[in-house]
Amino acid sequence: MSTExxxxxxxxxxxxxAGVNHFLKPRFYESIIPPFFGNKKLINWLSGIAEIILGIMLLMPNYTSIAAWGIILLLIAVFPANIYHFMKGWRKKKMVWVLALRLPLQFVLIWWAYTFT
Known part of the structure; x- marks a missing residue:
C-alpha cells in the first residue's frame, strides 16, 4: 500500500x-455550535451525516476529489464552532491550549484534504 x-x-x-460520533455524543457537538446558528440538533445531524458520506466517498476513486472539496468546505463551515469552543474554554479556563491548537489544525486538515483534490 502506498503512502498516499x-x-x-x-x-x-x-x-x-467523527461523523458517527456526532450521533453517539450529540450533546458535546451541540454545545460547541454558536447560538446564532439556531437549530443545533439539525446542524449536528447534518454535519455528522456529511462527515460519514464524505469519508465514504473518499474511498471511491471516481468521487475522491469531490469528497476532498466537500471536506474542505465542511472544515471552513465548522470553523466558527471551533472558535466558539475555544472562547468558551478561555472563559472557563478549561483545556485552553488544546482548543488553541485545534484552530491551526483546521488549516492542516484543509491542506490534507486538498492533497486529494
Missing amino acids: TLSLWIMAILYIL
Whole structure:
C-alpha cells in the first residue's frame, strides 16, 4: 500500500468515525455550535451525516476529489464552532491550549484534504 493510499484511508476512517460520533455524543457537538446558528440538533445531524458520506466517498476513486472539496468546505463551515469552543474554554479556563491548537489544525486538515483534490 502506498503512502498516499494509506493517508487517504486514514482520512476517510477519521471522518467516518467523527461523523458517527456526532450521533453517539450529540450533546458535546451541540454545545460547541454558536447560538446564532439556531437549530443545533439539525446542524449536528447534518454535519455528522456529511462527515460519514464524505469519508465514504473518499474511498471511491471516481468521487475522491469531490469528497476532498466537500471536506474542505465542511472544515471552513465548522470553523466558527471551533472558535466558539475555544472562547468558551478561555472563559472557563478549561483545556485552553488544546482548543488553541485545534484552530491551526483546521488549516492542516484543509491542506490534507486538498492533497486529494
